[in-house]
Amino acid sequence: xxxxxxxxxxxxxxxxxxxxxxxxxxxxxxxxxxxxxxxxxxxxxxxxxxxxxxxxxxxxxxxxxxxxxxxxxxxxxxxxxxxxxxxxxxxxxxxxxxxxxxxxxxxxxxxxxxxxxxxxxxxxxxxxxxxxxxxxxxxxxxxxxxxxxxxxxxxxxxxxxxxxxxxxxxxxxxxxxxxxxxxxxx
Numbered sequence: 079x080x081x082x083x084x085x086x087x088x089x090x091x092x093x094x095x096x097x098x099x100x101x102x103x104x105x106x107x108x109x110x111x112x113x114x115x116x117x118x119x120x121x122x123x124x125x126x127x128x129x130x131x132x133x134x135x136x137x138x139x140x141x142x143x144x145x146x147x148x149x150x151x152x153x154x155x156x157x158x159x160x161x162x163x164x165x166x167x168x169x170x171x172x173x174x175x176x177x178x179x180x181x182x183x184x185x186x187x188x189x190x191x192x193x194x195x196x197x198x199x200x201x202x203x204x205x206x207x208x209x210x211x212x213x214x215x216x217x218x219x220x221x222x223x224x225x226x227x228x229x230x231x232x233x234x235x236x237x238x239x240x241x242x243x244x245x246x247x248x249x250x251x252x253x254x255x256x257x258x259x260x261x262x263x264x
Contacts, residue, residue: 088115088122092133098124113141172238179234183227 089101090112100107115122116138124133146153153161164173 086121088120090122090124090137091127092124092137093127098137099127109137109141109144112137113144116141169238169242172242176234176238180227180231183230187227 090107091099091101093099098107098109098112099105100111112122112124122134124137125131126133145151161173164170167173
């Protein structure tokens, strides 16, 4: 694929018959093909063929649902339940931002790790012995990166919590609240 085509965002139209049409290749594609576009880091937008409504998020969620339904899921039922509880909650926007920043931090760590693995192997094919040697060397570095990630995540959450407290104080500070008194013992 030429670099000019690679840089332009692909348009995929979804028709009422639930079929996906890739306007770049002038052919119908499947959800698996869209998943491959994601894996290849190709930019694309999925729109409803009639209304032009953006359906990209909906299609991405369908791919996640398929992945979660087959094989080993990434999210436990508990995590999914907690995510659902944030919808409609005052912290919904902040939670989305928090998750997005954490996924980006994790991706950055993974990129650094893969980059150092590629440099350490110097173009040699990967075998079990080389991987073991690499991990013995890189283990402490990976531990440090994960500790930094956890610290960043904790700090981000604390900032988010402080921001919510400040917003609550600003919003409700004008009301004279009286602290509830404990019931008298008889």
